Amino acid sequence: MSGERVIGGYALRRVLGRGGMGEVHLATTPTGGLAAVKVIHPELARDPAFLRRFEREVAAARRVARFCTAPVLDAGIDGDVAYLVTEYVKGPDLAQAVREQGPLSGSDLEALAVGIATALGAIHGAGVVHRDLKPSNVLLSPLGPRVIDFGIAQLVDADSLASQAILGTPAFMAPEQVRGEPLGPAADVYAWGGVIAFAGTGRLPFGGGAPAEVLYRIVNEGPRLDGLDAGLRDVVERAMAKEPRLRPTAQQLLASLMGGTHLTPATATQVVERTWTGPRGLAGPVDGxxxxxxxxxxxxxxxxxxxxxxxxxxxxxxxxxxxxxxxxxxxxxxxxxxxxxxxxxxxxxxxxxxxxxxxxxxxxxxxxxxxxxxxxxxxxxxxxxxxxxVGVVVAPWVWEGRPYTAGFGDSWATGASDGGDARVAGSDYVLTAKPGWRLWKSAPAREPDGGVVVSAKARREQGSGEYGVWCHGSASSGDRYEFGVSGSGQVTIVKRRTGQKGTPLYGPAAVKGATGSNRIVAECADAEAGGKVGLRMWVNERLVAEVSDASDPLGSGEAGVYAAPDAKEALRVRFESFAIDRTKD
Incomplete structure (x- = not known):
């Protein structure tokens, strides 16, 4: 598109929102995916002290696990512009949903409470305090709530109440935040209680009016919680105790919500995704x-x-x-x-x-x-x-300049084999590979002639080993290029031929943030005049490897997904999406 603004390699498409820090844009990533790019106001980006805080806090935010959050993917300075890139979450924020559809109830309210508590556990586990948890910082995706903007409130001077009040929302501030005291994870737990109270009743926990009046009530009065279910109300009341030391931690919140059962963040995330029905529809444009x-x-x-x-x-x-x-x-x-x-x-x-x-x-x-x-x-x-x-469809497309995307319907191979088991689970494709085997499956559509980009979103559910995508392959010969991620966050590119040991072309090399759910993108270029094939790999929108193969390189053929355990236990991997597209000219 002519006139399209590009920052840090991200093509800005439209404004999603504006705030005190800058503008948030929907953007196309260098690999063709979508992301949310926050462009910091120029006057802030020109402040050396702000930039130092920006680098420090972004580094901390990138350590936050992906559980029920919109993770930070990238950040940087492009000329005189500072930007922050997060995963794009399609859906309304909680404030909009309650305003337009009314309070949440039943399993959705419970899933919301569990999801935000899980996100806070991940945020606090990385040593980050959100400081500005509020309904507009909770996005309602089709899979459940996603907390955004964690750590961003720390980018301003935290020493003054005025600066906190400007970036924060008085209705959801903890008493110690109102008093200008140092903030810890307990302040986020307090805000969690206010957010859940708002979601379940449609009312601000301390009412409306002038900010000074609201702040006075926060310090001196109790929140209004009538209308909440008794069990949930009890947890919210403990979360909103005036004294920080009396509040539960995020992990204790989660255990209370689950009836005393202590869940891992991964399990809690799965509980949320399986019980969440969410807003009855889609918000905003459907992209691609x-x-x-x-x-x-x-x-x-x-x-x-x-x-x-x-x-x-x-x-x-x-x-x-x-x-x-x-x-x-x-x-x-x-x-x-x-x-x-x-x-x-x-x-x-x-x-x-x-x-x-x-x-x-x-x-x-x-x-x-x-x-x-x-x-x-x-x-x-x-x-x-x-x-x-997420742009998936059951029926395959023929190649007429169109990408193939899959919802893993009947056309993907299913059933048990010597190497393991393949099955369709809802809109996902699950491979369970037995120890000592590499279980790899072909997509129903062949690659187009020339260069190809293959992508998949996947997560490891059981066992250890590697998983990923492959391209320029052949199910009959066994030839292929494999692009893999291990459970420990190591990435590799390996060339394989039947009857031969795999030839490592790249790695293993550690990649930060590649230990949870990952989007893996592989580019297999067409052979150049000199008989060389270029190979590139992205993980979660970051370019992590770029190599070439000049030794009898592989040409266009088939592509697919694979899983390979590295121990005596089977490896189970869930693929949530898959796509094949031509390389961009």
């Missing part, structure tokens, strides 16, 4: 999404590319507003309106449904103007649309 089956009530805003796949049925009860490109396959069934915005267009839009119509004027703009953007609550298809959010 593919739709196979969805019933949409109200406008569905699309930024990037939306595809309705061959044989799909997507009844739309309201306009589909597109900023970018919408491709509707000729045999797809669509009822409703498909209306591009002034910057978008609709291609292959020969909608066969008797109820479908392409709402285009002669000049290519929607009749009646651009659709007003609002939160579309999607009823009856939350599970399907949760898959749409």
């Amino acid at each position: 999404a593919s739709v196979r089956s969805a019933s949409v009530r109200g406008p569905l805003d699309v930024s990037g590319t939306a595809r309705i796949t061959p044989g799909a049925s997507a009844p739309v009860q309201g306009p589909l507003a597109v900023s970018g490109t919408a491709r509707i396959a000729p045999d797809a069934s669509v009822s409703g309106q498909i209306a591009p915005s002034a910057s978008g267009d609709v291609r292959d839009a020969a909608v066969p449904s008797a109820h479908g119509r392409n709402a285009l004027s002669d000049k290519g703009f929607p009749r009646g103007g651009v659709t007003r953007r609002r939160w579309p609550w999607v009823a009856g298809a939350v599970a399907v649309l949760a898959v749409v959010v």
Whole structure:
């Protein structure tokens, strides 16, 4: 896109929000993914003292585990611009959700409480204090709550109450924060109680009014908690004790919420994801999404590319507003309106449904103007649309300049073998490799001719070993390039041929932050004139390896995923997404 602003290699697409520190933009990463980029106000970025704090606090924030958080992926200085990159979480913040849909209740409120407590445990475990936990810093993703902006409040001078009040939110400050005292993890626990009280009742725990009045109540009065379930209210009351020493830790909070059971952060995260139903819909644009089956009530805003796949049925009860490109396959069934915005267009839009119509004027703009953007609550298809959010689709695409993305449907191999077991679990693909084996599976779609980018998001659930993606391979010959991540955060690139020991091309080398859920991206270039293939690897949007193979290099073929244990215990890996795309020109 002409005129597109690029900072630190991230192409800024649109503003997600503004605050005291700067602007947050939705951005495209160097590997084609999405991220949230906070661009710091220039006057702050020019302050040497601020930059020193920025580097120190970002380094601490990057140590925070990914459990129920939007992790920090990158940060830096580009010219006179300071920026911070975090994982992009698609969904509203808690304040917006409560404002538009009312208080949370039942399993969603409980999952919210567990999720935020789990995030605080991860944040505090890295030696970081959030200092500004509030509803607008809790995003509601399809998989559960995600806490953002941890540690950012420390970037201002923490010595004065005025500076804290400017960046903080008085309604959720702890009494010691109001008094200007040093803050520890207990201040975040207090804020947790206020956030849960707000989420469950729709009211601020100390009411509204002038900030000075609210701060007075925080120090001298108790929070208003009527309306909360008795069990949850008891935990919130203990969390909001006036004295920090009387409050539970984040881990104790989690145990109380789970009836005394002490869960690991990974297990708690899984509990949240399995019980969370969340807001009834999707917030904001759907970027680069593919739709196979969805019933949409109200406008569905699309930024990037939306595809309705061959044989799909997507009844739309309201306009589909597109900023970018919408491709509707000729045999797809669509009822409703498909209306591009002034910057978008609709291609292959020969909608066969008797109820479908392409709402285009002669000049290519929607009749009646651009659709007003609002939160579309999607009823009856939350599970399907949760898959749409991350841009996955069950039906494979043929190569016509389009990427192949997979929801791991029936076309992926499943069942037991000598090497282990492969199965589809919801929208995920789970490989369980037996000790002494490498279990590798091919995608249903072959690579396109030329260079290819293969990506997957995966996490290790059991055992130790390595897992990742492979490309330029052949299921019949066993040839392939493997790009792996181990449970200890080591990355490797290995060339394999049948009957031969693997040839290490890179690593093993340690990569920070690669011990949890990881997005692995591999680029296998086309062979150059000199007979050399370039190979590059990214982990969680960071380039970690760049090598070449000039010794009888492999060409285009198949790609897929793999898992290989390194001990006597089986290795189980859950792949949440997979994609094959051409290398960008």
